[in-house]
Amino acid sequence: MDNNIRTLLTIITELSLESTLVKELKTLGAHGYTITNARGKGSRGVRGADWDVDSNIRVEVLCTAEVAQAIGKRMQDKYYDNYAMVMFSSDVSVFRPEKF
Amino acid sequence: MDNNIRTLLTIITELSLESTLVKELKTLGAHGYTITNARGKGSRGVRGADWDVDSNIRVEVLCTAEVAQAIGKRMQDKYYDNYAMVMFSSDVSVFRPEKF
Amino acid sequence: MDNNIRTLLTIITELSLESTLVKELKTLGAHGYTITNARGKGSRGVRGADWDVDSNIRVEVLCTAEVAQAIGKRMQDKYYDNYAMVMFSSDVSVFRPEKF
Amino acid sequence: MTDPIILFFLFGIIAGLLKSELRLPAQIYDFVSVLLLLAIGLKGGIELAKQPFLTLLPQMVSVFIMGIVLTLIAFPVLLYWGKFKRADAASIAAHYGSVSVGTFAVAVAYMNNNGISFEEHMPLLLVILEIPAILVGIILVRGITKQTQWGKVIHEVFAGRGIMLLLGGLVIGWISGSENLSTITPLFFDLFKGILALFLLEMGLIAASKMSALRQYGIFLIAFGIAMPLLSSVIGTALGLLLGLSIGGTAILATLAASASYIAVPAAMRISVPEANPTLSLTASLGISFPFNVLIGIPLYYEMAVGAHSLFALS
Amino acid sequence: MTDPIILFFLFGIIAGLLKSELRLPAQIYDFVSVLLLLAIGLKGGIELAKQPFLTLLPQMVSVFIMGIVLTLIAFPVLLYWGKFKRADAASIAAHYGSVSVGTFAVAVAYMNNNGISFEEHMPLLLVILEIPAILVGIILVRGITKQTQWGKVIHEVFAGRGIMLLLGGLVIGWISGSENLSTITPLFFDLFKGILALFLLEMGLIAASKMSALRQYGIFLIAFGIAMPLLSSVIGTALGLLLGLSIGGTAILATLAASASYIAVPAAMRISVPEANPTLSLTASLGISFPFNVLIGIPLYYEMAVGAHSLFALS
Amino acid sequence: MTDPIILFFLFGIIAGLLKSELRLPAQIYDFVSVLLLLAIGLKGGIELAKQPFLTLLPQMVSVFIMGIVLTLIAFPVLLYWGKFKRADAASIAAHYGSVSVGTFAVAVAYMNNNGISFEEHMPLLLVILEIPAILVGIILVRGITKQTQWGKVIHEVFAGRGIMLLLGGLVIGWISGSENLSTITPLFFDLFKGILALFLLEMGLIAASKMSALRQYGIFLIAFGIAMPLLSSVIGTALGLLLGLSIGGTAILATLAASASYIAVPAAMRISVPEANPTLSLTASLGISFPFNVLIGIPLYYEMAVGAHSLFALS
Ligand SMILES: Nc1ncnc2c1ncn2[C@@H]1O[C@H](COP(=O)(O)O)[C@@H](O)[C@H]1O
Ligand SMILES: Nc1ncnc2c1ncn2[C@@H]1O[C@H](COP(=O)(O)O)[C@@H](O)[C@H]1O
Ligand SMILES: Nc1ncnc2c1ncn2[C@@H]1O[C@H](COP(=O)(O)O)[C@@H](O)[C@H]1O
Ligand code: NA
Ligand code: NA
Ligand code: NA
Numbered sequence A, B, C: 001m002d003n004n005i006r007t008l009l010t011i012i013t014e015l016s017l018e019s020t021l022v023k024e025l026k027t028l029g030a031h032g033y034t035i036t037n038a039r040g041k042g043s044r045g046v047r048g049a050d051w052d053v054d055s056n057i058r059v060e061v062l063c064t065a066e067v068a069q070a071i072g073k074r075m076q077d078k079y080y081d082n083y084a085m086v087m088f089s090s091d092v093s094v095f096r097p098e099k100f
Numbered sequence D, E, F: 001m002t003d004p005i006i007l008f009f010l011f012g013i014i015a016g017l018l019k020s021e022l023r024l025p026a027q028i029y030d031f032v033s034v035l036l037l038l039a040i041g042l043k044g045g046i047e048l049a050k051q052p053f054l055t056l057l058p059q060m061v062s063v064f065i066m067g068i069v070l071t072l073i074a075f076p077v078l079l080y081w082g083k084f085k086r087a088d089a090a091s092i093a094a095h096y097g098s099v100s101v102g103t104f105a106v107a108v109a110y111m112n113n114n115g116i117s118f119e120e121h122m123p124l125l126l127v128i129l130e131i132p133a134i135l136v137g138i139i140l141v142r143g144i145t146k147q148t149q150w151g152k153v154i155h156e157v158f159a160g161r162g163i164m165l166l167l168g169g170l171v172i173g174w175i176s177g178s179e180n181l182s183t184i185t186p187l188f189f190d191l192f193k194g195i196l197a198l199f200l201l202e203m204g205l206i207a208a209s210k211m212s213a214l215r216q217y218g219i220f221l222i223a224f225g226i227a228m229p230l231l232s233s234v235i236g237t238a239l240g241l242l243l244g245l246s247i248g249g250t251a252i253l254a255t256l257a258a259s260a261s262y263i264a265v266p267a268a269m270r271i272s273v274p275e276a277n278p279t280l281s282l283t284a285s286l287g288i289s290f291p292f293n294v295l296i297g298i299p300l301y302y303e304m305a306v307g308a309h310s311l312f313a314l315s
Helices: A016-028 A065-078 B015-027 B064-077 C015-027 C065-078 D006-016 D026-048 D054-081 D085-098 D101-113 D122-142 D150-158 D161-190 D192-209 D215-242 D248-259 D264-272 D278-311 E004-017 E026-050 E053-079 E084-098 E101-113 E121-132 E132-142 E152-157 E162-178 E180-188 E192-211 E214-242 E247-258 E263-273 E280-310 F006-017 F024-050 F053-081 F086-096 F101-113 F120-128 F133-141 F148-158 F161-175 F178-190 F192-212 F215-242 F247-258 F264-272 F278-310
Strands: A005-014 A034-044 A045-047 A056-063 A085-095 B005-014 B034-040 B045-047 B056-063 B085-094 C005-014 C033-042 C045-047 C056-063 C086-094
Touching: A005 A016, A005 A065, A005 C086, A016 A034, A016 A045, A016 A056, A016 A065, A016 F264, A034 C056, A034 C065, A056 A065, A056 B034, A056 B064, A056 C065, A065 A085, A085 B005, B005 B015, B005 B064, B005 F133, B015 B034, B015 B056, B015 B064, B015 C045, B015 D264, B034 D085, B045 D264, B045 E162, B045 E214, B056 B064, B056 C033, B064 B085, B064 F215, B085 C005, C005 C015, C005 D026, C015 C033, C015 C056, C015 C065, C015 E263, C033 E053, C045 C065, C045 D248, C056 C065, C065 C086, D006 D101, D006 D192, D006 D278, D006 E162, D026 D101, D026 D122, D026 D161, D026 D192, D026 E026, D026 F024, D054 D122, D054 D215, D054 D248, D054 D278, D054 F133, D085 D122, D085 D264, D085 D278, D101 D122, D101 D192, D101 D248, D122 D150, D122 D161, D122 D248, D122 D264, D150 D161, D150 D264, D161 D264, D161 F006, D161 F101, D161 F192, D192 D278, D192 E180, D215 D248, D215 D278, D248 D264, D248 D278, D264 D278, E004 E101, E004 E192, E004 E280, E004 F161, E004 F178, E026 E121, E026 E162, E026 E180, E026 E192, E026 F024, E053 E084, E053 E121, E053 E214, E053 E247, E084 E132, E084 E214, E084 E263, E084 E280, E101 E121, E101 E192, E101 E247, E101 E280, E121 E132, E121 E162, E121 E247, E132 E152, E132 E263, E152 E162, E152 E263, E162 E180, E162 E263, E180 E192, E192 E280, E192 F178, E214 E247, E247 E280, E263 E280, F006 F101, F006 F192, F006 F278, F024 F101, F024 F120, F024 F161, F024 F178, F024 F192, F053 F120, F053 F133, F053 F215, F053 F247, F086 F133, F086 F264, F086 F278, F101 F120, F101 F247, F101 F278, F120 F161, F120 F247, F133 F148, F148 F161, F148 F264, F161 F264, F192 F278, F215 F247, F247 F278, F264 F278
Parallel strands: none
Antiparallel strands: A005 A056, A005 A085, A034 A045, A034 A056, A034 B034, A034 C033, A085 B085, A085 C086, B005 B056, B005 B085, B034 B045, B034 B056, B034 C033, B085 C086, C005 C056, C005 C086, C033 C045, C033 C056
């Protein structure tokens, strides 16, 4: 079973960052991603998704621990200080591990 | 790494409960939350999100185990019996743990 | 605590599969499900949710390990080869385990 | 000749019962209902601008009282004959003591279609009638105790989207008057019937989904969902006569009385009387009474108004 | 002078190819297409009300047969020349044997713009032409075996949103007749061209996204996406002549034949022939044939109709 | 008599401050703003079709320069008096050097309401004025260094939804000319005021949410949010005179100068100057300046234009 354990990295951030983020994910070796629209509250206050400007996205990336590390680092270095962003990861068992 | 483990509490419930729930989360010590619109089925039947009345929300809260406990208890005491609601939690490793 | 551990199975697939999938879940013994709209990218390319045809859904099912196994198998046998689909699972501690 | 908007409603019901893929995103429902609520409010407000507000006070007060009475009639019926839990009985009663904006819109369309005139300030009475049933419903469950947070309840009632938009439209229409609004009539008035058709299509789809829940609640709910509107319409007609309303106005007041809420009341009950099962009240209100009123009730209530008026030789 | 709606389509394509941030939420696409489908259905229904249904039977039958023929022509071409897998060949063939409502709407706009009259009941033929290709496509893959759940297929076909709305509109228009619908025309008819412009803007954005997939499928798909509509349009024109349609009607029938489905067929194939790769068929249908028909085909087909009619001195 | 659309804006603000449940899904905001942007672009394009483009060049150039000037005036004020971080000062300055489409639309409505004529090609100037402030804002932070990816910036600016739709509308209107567009006017022009009313209702709700953030940023931001528009309007008026615009045109140019962006600039700054806090600039632009301009500014700027024109006896 072990060989089908992968990391599920979840990034919650600003909608305005979507296209940039998607490019980063590709360059960092993620084979895919899933995005859902979200709203929420955090240290940068309420983001109620009343319009694009204060809408959030919830990005999920299934990948290897290494890729997750790399993405995490890139987010920390380039985006954390300036964008509404929260990130967390956990191990999940995937079907078709070769995909990720 | 241990010191960056937090609890991810997920609550799936009725849209009509959103504003009430958000107030509760604040009073119980959660520093933030993320909400996505959802539809689904459970013991109270299909909630197809055809209109606000039968729409669901999926609320995620990253917090300490204690806060998660407190939220869980409050939900159980005040809302479980009367609202469409499902709740589950798991440990995730967060970046910037000091936030949560 | 152990007795309130359940499997959270997450399936990301095409919107067009929703009604079929929901029927399958029922027959396989899931007591409920939660669906959110999603977009993403994977081996079948970008699915940007610009219209129904290339929209994704993110389906979550809380269930016993057995039911999760059954659903996983059914997806693998009947849908994997022909549909944009990703599936992963993890253990979560649920409140009111008797529901699932 | 049936109004096409009725056909849109039937189309929605049929598409729903056929389990078709015809599901419209909630945002379309939102958009359509926002336009309807604002338009109805604006229409009413324009009329208010034309007459001294105080002259309407008697109507407003008596309609408010009617809301209380209707709820108090429905409650014991549901509690004793229906054997519903107190909270459910009170919640359902509140739905029927209040009004349905959709039903009102169809009634207005019916009058216009048949060239029947009516008091144009009806939207004002519509707003007023929304409220008392909610308060009564809550009191029936909680009693008039300290710990009921009335402030929260009042806010819940007035801050709800439906009443907000109706009130907003009323006030804007009132302040502006018709000629000032002429520039926005193409959206709010010219498109009204078409938007109403879309709205009824969606209501048909929703009603169909509620109907499927019907059998599990049994015959009593169905009977109540038809009998209560009929009874209420009689009361509404009587009040219309007392208030000296025109035939059209009487018919509309009867329709308001007969209609059951599916927006303001469910929302308020969900927060203030959460132990009440919302499926019960919505099944009755949307699955039975709304279709009944739209398809059969309104013409019936009009006939009743005609009969009553001739009976008392008022017109 | 090009119709502005064409410019909206080009604008969408350009914005898409420029990778602009101009993405519209799917709900707007839904809203716009619901209005279009209902409006087209209503328009057709109104015409049906004007003539005995049976007189149209020959046209309906022959159009149904044309749908079968077109699919059976496209299939071998794709299978043998295109070297596609059987399922893919059948699925693509079904797309081209069926119709595109968007293309139809543009053709109607073209006729109106140039004051060309045509048989107004065309939406009826549109609905009918949607269906046979789907059935043929499935049979080409599954054969006529027991285990094909035809009940499910039929439901899939008729319960799809597109056909549901067209049929609903047709029936409502038919029952109501034009004067009864006058109150809803501001939304469904007066706004039609504007809504169509928005729709084409979105279609342009979607088409652009499909075009990017083009190179990976190579030259054959492109060639097919242009040649097939041309061939189909000839067949459509011929049938138009046989049926004694007006020049405008012939041109529209040719357009229907030339157009490739992107709503009903993809949805049905996804469920009934899932092993067929939807990207292939949608790239051809939306990335090539839709733009070709909208930008070049329709005027061409009209000229063809004119030529054919003068040739056979029918008008 | 206040224009009803202003009442819709006030209604939105009040509903927002009352923390009502009146929240509209973002998709409705998208739909409404897409219609507004296209309509404004189309209107402007139609006018461009009427006159040789080159004659407008002087206006275009000087308006472009005005955008630079306004940003360069606001920047030091914010940096030294406001004590903002360089990035924040530059970002806020860029917002005020650019324009707000919503404010422009209200100004146009004001002129039409009072039968004041103005140069109809103003939307062209609107588009041009959106751009320079963004470039200046970025340069103020990054300097003119190699590593700024100007290509990306330019794309960011022009590929943004707002400018894309305005430009698209402009070009389509320009190519088509008014009579060709007549078929789509019911949606884009006849409904314009009504759609604008809905838009202002939403803007009111959003503005209210920004106002709540006001106190935490203190008095300076409020003062700046009122003083800067006033100053800018004077500059706009002066330029209007220089360019020999009509009174109406001068007033609109003053309004453009006074208005602060809340779409194009925030989006561009978020990507190019992410270290700037967007809450600061949006609170000022939406929480203060937008309401100020809509409720007080526009009539004021008109008076200013009248005064200036009579002073210099230009009209
Ligand atoms: N404790 C939390 N739990 C769940 N989601 C959060 C939490 N904190 C922040 N978020 C989400 O992350 C977004 C950005 O957070 P922040 O950068 O803290 O403003 C917020 O808008 C929320 O959607
Ligand atoms: N077994 C389950 N798996 C995933 N989601 C569920 C499950 N059961 C219920 N839900 C979600 O929780 C909501 C409320 O559940 P319930 O209170 O059981 O009606 C449903 O509408 C679903 O969205
Ligand atoms: N590595 C991944 N991480 C997260 N989501 C993914 C990943 N790969 C695919 N997906 C999602 O699953 C859908 C179908 O994937 P696929 O079958 O690989 O095309 C995609 O459209 C994405 O939404
Ligand atoms: Na009632
Ligand atoms: Na075809
Ligand atoms: Na400005």
